[in-house]
Amino acid sequence: MIMDTIETLLTTAVNAAIGAGGEIMNVYDDPAQDFGIELKADNSPLTKADRRADAAIAAALLPTGISILSEESAHAPYGERRHWERMWIVDPLDGTKEFIKKNGDFTVNIALAEGGTPVAGVIYVPATRELYWGLRGRGAGKASKVGSDRRFADIGELAAASAPLPVAGQQRPFTVVASRSHLSDETRAFIDALRTFHPAMAMMSRGSSLKMCMVAEGLADVYPRFAPTMEWDTAAGHAIATAAGCEVVRADDGTPLAYNKPDLHNPWFIVRRKDGHATTPYAHEL
Incomplete structure (x- = not known):
């Protein structure tokens, strides 16, 4: 095309x-x-x-x-x-x-x-x-x-x-954005583990696909989602985030989320900047 x-x-x-x-x-x-x-x-x-x-x-x-x-x-x-x-x-x-x-x-x-x-x-x-x-x-x-x-x-x-x-010239600590309505125990555990790498880490809470927009915009470094989502919840944000220099990957193996699957549920995933302040590990690396 x-x-x-x-x-x-x-x-x-x-x-x-x-x-x-x-x-x-x-x-x-x-x-x-x-x-x-x-x-x-x-x-x-x-x-x-x-x-x-x-x-x-x-x-x-x-x-x-x-x-x-x-x-x-x-x-x-x-x-x-x-x-x-x-x-x-x-x-x-x-x-x-x-x-x-x-x-x-x-x-x-x-x-x-x-x-x-x-x-x-x-x-x-x-x-x-x-x-x-x-x-x-x-x-x-x-x-x-x-x-x-x-x-x-x-x-x-x-x-x-x-x-x-992303918007250039932002000065802020390493920042995690998480769900306002669906913060699972697994997500909390991942965020707690990140504090080992980023003791001064900041947190944001947003609803809907705005969490993916926050990473794309450069207001946050990572958005972990270890709770159910569907393909229509993430596809638009996925396109925006990757076009802005981020990656949207499975939490278990770091491969990109795929769409039009037989089962329209997403696996657990992580949206993260590739130009962040420091390394953001995958779930299986923590």
């Missing part, structure tokens, strides 16, 4: 994410609107905002002719998916629990994957109007004050409106 095609697809994904963010905020900000909360089979919540965002994204991405794997839509069986060389991986509202709590830590995630690897991704933060994007071979960026009415004509306009990631 030529680069111009991937750039065009990223622009489409960016505009789709912004449009979905507008749908989410219409629900979030309406004092007369109940969230229409339902529980899915796994007991995770589903709201009107999830459904509206999913519909908006599908309408924007279907004209590309690329198959879509979305958290909130029916999933094609692996016998069909295994033939998808390219695919969209979508979480219309990542951090639904944070959305319900109204703390702002929720995102729209859209990734383009090729051969099981995310090559382009966008994460839009509707509550703060921040937009993170990454493209293999082009780098990563962050645009601010991106309202729900904004649309980008092409990758050049997007890049011109963005600061490159």
